[in-house]
Amino acid sequence: MGTHGGAGSGRTRVGRYELGRTLGEGTFAKVKFARNVETGENVAIKILDKEKVLKHKMIAQIKREISTMKLIRHPNVIRMYEVMASKTKIYIVMELVTGGELFDKIASRGRLKEDDARKYFQQLINAVDYCHSRGVYHRDLKPENLLLDANGTLKVSDFGLSALSKQVREDGLLHTTCGTPNYVAPEVINNKGYDGAKADLWSCGVILFVLMAGYLPFEDSNLMSLYKKIYKADFTCPSWFSTSAKKLIKKILDPNPSTRITIAEVISNEWFKKGYQPPRFETADVNLDDVNSIFNETGDPAQLVVERREERPAVMNAFELISTSQGLNLGTLFEKQTDSVKRETRFASRLPAKEILSKIEAAAGPMGFNVQKRNYKLKLQGENPGRKGQLAIATEVFEVTPSLYMVEIRKSNGDTLEFHNFYHSISNGLKDVMWKPEGGIPEADEIRHRRSP
Ligand code: ADP
Ligand code: MG
Numbered sequence: 001m002g003t004h005g006g007a008g009s010g011r012t013r014v015g016r017y018e019l020g021r022t023l024g025e026g027t028f029a030k031v032k033f034a035r036n037v038e039t040g041e042n043v044a045i046k047i048l049d050k051e052k053v054l055k056h057k058m059i060a061q062i063k064r065e066i067s068t069m070k071l072i073r074h075p076n077v078i079r080m081y082e083v084m085a086s087k088t089k090i091y092i093v094m095e096l097v098t099g100g101e102l103f104d105k106i107a108s109r110g111r112l113k114e115d116d117a118r119k120y121f122q123q124l125i126n127a128v129d130y131c132h133s134r135g136v137y138h139r140d141l142k143p144e145n146l147l148l149d150a151n152g153t154l155k156v157s158d159f160g161l162s163a164l165s166k167q168v169r170e171d172g173l174l175h176t177t178c179g180t181p182n183y184v185a186p187e188v189i190n191n192k193g194y195d196g197a198k199a200d201l202w203s204c205g206v207i208l209f210v211l212m213a214g215y216l217p218f219e220d221s222n223l224m225s226l227y228k229k230i231y232k233a234d235f236t237c238p239s240w241f242s243t244s245a246k247k248l249i250k251k252i253l254d255p256n257p258s259t260r261i262t263i264a265e266v267i268s269n270e271w272f273k274k275g276y277q278p279p280r281f282e283t284a285d286v287n288l289d290d291v292n293s294i295f296n297e298t299g300d301p302a303q304l305v306v307e308r309r310e311e312r313p314a315v316m317n318a319f320e321l322i323s324t325s326q327g328l329n330l331g332t333l334f335e336k337q338t339d340s341v342k343r344e345t346r347f348a349s350r351l352p353a354k355e356i357l358s359k360i361e362a363a364a365g366p367m368g369f370n371v372q373k374r375n376y377k378l379k380l381q382g383e384n385p386g387r388k389g390q391l392a393i394a395t396e397v398f399e400v401t402p403s404l405y406m407v408e409i410r411k412s413n414g415d416t417l418e419f420h421n422f423y424h425s426i427s428n429g430l431k432d433v434m435w436k437p438e439g440g441i442p443e444a445d446e447i448r449h450r451r452s453p
Contacts, residue, residue: 012307012308013037013307013308014034014045014084014086014091014305014306014307015084015091015305016036016037016038017034017035017036017037017043017045017091017093018034018035018037019032019033019034019045019307020032020033020034020035021033021396021398021408022394022396022408022410023044024144024343024344024410025394025410025412026144028048028049028052029046029047029048030046030047031044031045031046031047032044032045032047033096034093042096043081043093043094043095043096044093044094044095044096044097045091045092045093045094046091046092046094046161047089047090047091047092048089048090048091048092049088049089049090050085050086050087050088050089050090051088053090054295059295062295063291063292063295064135065136065159065160065161066080066083066092066160066161066291066295067288067291068131068134068135068136068160069136069159069160069161070082070083070286070288070291071134071286072130072131072134072136072159074126074127074130074131074279075123075126075153075279075280076123076124076126076127076153076154076155076156076279077127077130077131077155077156077159078094078095078097078147078155078156078157078158078159079094079095080092080093080094080095081093081094081095082290083290083291083294084290084294084305085293085294085304085305086304086305086306086307087304087306089307090294091305092161094157095155097147097148097149097150097155097157098149098150099147099148099149099150099151099152100147100148101143101144101146101147101148102120102143102146102147102148102154102211103143103144103146103210105148106210106211106214110214111211111212111213111214112211112212114212114241114242114245115274115275116211117208117211117212118271118272118274118275119275120146120154120211121204121207121208121211121272122272122275122276122277123153123154123279124141124146124154124156124204124207125204125263125266125267125272126278126279127154127156127159128141128156128200128201128204128263129263129267130279131159131160132196132197132200132263136159136160137196137197137199137200138156138158138159138160138196138200138203139188139196139199139200140158141156141183141200141203141204141207142182142183142203142207143183143207143210145157145158146207181223181226181227181230182206182216182218182219182226183203183206183207184199184202184203184230185198185199185202185203185230185257186202186230186231186233186255187199187257189227189230189231190231194257195257197262197263198257198260198262199257201252201260201261201262201263201266202252202253202257202260204252205249205252205253206218206253208249208252209235209237209249209253212238212240212241212245213237213238213241217235217253218230218234218235230255231255232255233253233254233255235253237249237250242271244270244271245271247271248261248266248269248271248272251265252266343410343411343416343419344408344409344410344411345408345409345410345423346406346407346408346409347406347407347409347427347430347434347435348400348404348405348406348407348434348435348436349397349404349405349406349407349433349434349435350403350404350405350435351405351433353376353397353399353405355433356397356405356407356433357373357376357378357395357397359429359430359432359433360378360395360407360426360430360433361373361378362429363426363429363430364378364380364426367422367425367426368382368383368384369381369382369383369393370382370383376396376397376398377394377395377396377397378394378395378396379392379393379394379412380392380393380394380395382414382418382422390413390414391411391413391414391415391418391419391422392411392412392413392414393409393410393411393412393419393422394409394410394411394412395407395408395409395410396408396410404435407433409423409426
């Protein structure tokens with residue numbers, strides 16, 4: 001595609017991977033699309049700050065969990081292929097999944113039928129139960145970590161990585177300090193030590209409720225009131241839940257971890273068992289040298305990779321364009337403005353890249369945003385404290401062809417609804433920047449027709 005479209009140009013390389021667009025951003029990490037230049041395989045790479053990871057006292061646990069994750073090949077757990085480190089960063093190379101987040105489905109289509117919800121819940125329990133049996137707990141089960149592959153199979157991400165993003169106290173127990181508490185078990189919020197298996201199951205219960213209800217069991221705009229509701233498991237199942245589903249959810253969302261149902265009991269529950277297919281999977285011989293070299297004090301500096309950058313907008317190839325549009329549906333390539341609340345949106349533009357960036361900068365300033373510019377990226381930092389912290393937005397310009405750019409606008413911190421409002425306001429100021437093909441994306445024969453009038 002285009003004159004600069006050749007593989008390897010205008011890209012960042014890490015080891016044998018060519019980095020592409022950012023797929024998502026959390027508080028502690030970024031996840032980027034990447035391509036193995038030796039095999040052509042597409043992967044996702046999670047990039048963490050090395051100093052933050054290595055300075056806290058969990059290295060032994062992190063090393064053990066990452067090693068275990070490398071060994072796990074479960075159909076509902078995102079595969080971890082290898083780990084690399086540069087002087088300042090850690091790169092976790094994972095299986096790329098292209099079906100988007102499970103909860104985007106609910107955001108766009110509403111709650112699921114009970115049978116469909118059960119199917120995802122069974123896959124979730126399979127993943128969680130298997131990792132627990134290997135001594136790995138998730139501790140951060142939430143919608144963002146439930147992804148779908150191209151076949152619609154559920155894949156749980158970030159197993160064994162939660163210790164990387166959690167503050168850890170001297171006693172070695174984990175304590176959440178940030179993130180949405182909506183999915184978190186009461187004993188975890190309580191800041192006492194807890195049993196990872198019981199806490200994970202609670203989160204699975206909240207997820208099941210949301211899948212079937214289309215809304216959260218515990219919600220309150222006031223954080224203290226929310227905590228109180230969670231401590232008391234103060235929730236009501238909607239009338240459309242079947243009696244047996246209600247009973248099971250009640251047993252999972254038991255605020256007392258010692259009387260809470262166990263995963264083994266969930267698996268033998270009648271409601272759960274309907275249409276259940278036990279997972280089929282393999283384990284494999286895996287080399288753990290990469291994990292050992294990163295997490296041992298004596299890490300061999302010769303093993304370090306370097307990031308190479310280029311000073312022009314990244315070229316987006318067809319693979320990536322397709323991977324950005326969920327489930328290979330090219331109609332959503334350049335997202336239409338819909339009412340569904342998402343953390344990310346994009347538009348196309350025919351203006352030169354530099355001009356796009358300065359127009360965004362000019363539009364964001366008066367809206368109360370601090371703008372930081374670097375290469376073909378902008379960081380917008382909200383000046384007002386938002387509902388879930390200051391709104392922060394990352395934008396990047398990608399070259400699709402020499403005369404067509406794709407602009408990505410992604411929330412990196414703050415409340416999704418506030419982000420959505422931001423996007424609505426800024427798109428008014430960017431009307432002359434955005435390009436919309438008349439009548440949407442043209443069909444193949446329309447293009448042919450236009451070329452030969
Ligand atoms: P979070 O704390 O929200 O889970 P992450 O840094 O783990 O943050 O990931 C951010 C986002 O990147 C996820 O919500 C998901 O949309 C996307 N993502 C993560 N892993 C993958 C993957 N293996 N394949 C595709 N997308 C991914
Ligand atoms: Mg994640």
